[in-house]
Amino acid sequence: MIPLLQAELVERKKWLNDSEIMDYYSIGQCTPGVIAVNVSTFTGYKLGGFWGAVAATSGIVSPSLIIITILAKVINLFFDNQYMMHAFTGIRIAVIALMADVVVSMWRKNITDWRQLMIFILVLGMMIFAAVSPIWIVIATGTLGLALKRGS
Template identity: 45%
Template sequence: MLKELSELFWTFAKVGVMTFGGGYAMLPILQREVVENKQWATDEELTDYFAIGQCTPGVIAVNTATFIGQKKQGIPGGIVATLGVVFPSLVIISILAGFISSFSHLPLVINAFAGIRVCVCILIFNAVVKLWKGAVTNKLGLIIFLVVALGSMLFDISPVLFVILAAILGILLVQIQGKNNGKEASAK
């Protein structure tokens, strides 16, 4: 138990230290460490956790860590994985804040992050391609993806709204499919 918990802690600390920016930048790192290396979750589960993290309170990175930790080792796992993901922030910020007050104005930092931003775009693109297989499985999925991606980019709509509407749509579909079962079968 202790060994598993310490593995959870350090794996998520590693994910935390390699995440730059918001929760989404964490996705490619999570895919590599948690899905491919440790096989603690699948790509599909990651998309589920991100969707839930969108409409529940708190930082998405933290919510995802709690989910995966809970799945592996119950409640202690959830807590330990979450502490792991915030641990590097605590150490790094406490060190930096003590020394440099205008860290982000240094030319070195500005130029490095302009480069990192390009990389984060490509990594997120690759992550979306990987998620695509499990997430967009039919025409309806494609339509939802396009509406959400464009809607969220072009208009100032809260992600929470998209997530709630999608969940309602999913629930309504069960009703509709229940009624049109015959049609559905012949369409396939």
Template identity: 35%
Template structure:
């Protein structure tokens, strides 16, 4: 199977079975691109998540575009991105046509209510998986505690949080070790 078809099918699977969007899709994205196909490492996967938070657009599309480019160049990024949006495009198109007919459906409402706890479980799973990779030393834990405290106590904009985390990373991993050495 050609790499472009493999990219398309991997991200089609992500787009088809990744209910809940964003963070809920991360376990499936991780499994497809890190575990199953080994297109990137776990560390690179965490970097993609960070970059996805700084760039406009959903995590799934950003990761598809990045991994597609890495594996197959510009055409690979286009194919992977098309793969991740294909199912959503079809479903949204159908939903538009049939929305009024099914908006009061008890079955649909019940199914969506049943999915909510599972989505939270998926998000927690990714948090733990990423946490074991990201929190390697005392510095990373200190940065996480500072950022977590800021988020909990203030209403700082997420972009500012990313900038603060970058500054703290520069201090803890660049400046302090340089001063100590």
């Protein structure tokens, strides 16, 4: 999505320059929420203040809203169909395999030392044995990260 934003906002429309979009992108990564949405909000704010931000954000989520709503309706209609049921069993298998792959590639990128490995094991244990809410886990590990300091 980022190359698309760059092509459209920097090269075609010239609303932002290269360093601005890099700034927005790195800040978009450091704020909660979806990065592409955050970049859009930033761009909208720069061009048109508060309402610009609202307009750009509405723009970027609209296609998802429309497409997903239509898909959800269509899938509901055909769900009793026997072929659809077989298809979805196969699709679910693909989804589980995709999730496994996401975990492996995130692991490779983000687990770089034994402290992170400990956090991983601890959180996994907490999920399995204590069913702790993901919200509390993010709060707890985020605080821990501030205290630990990377690379120290």
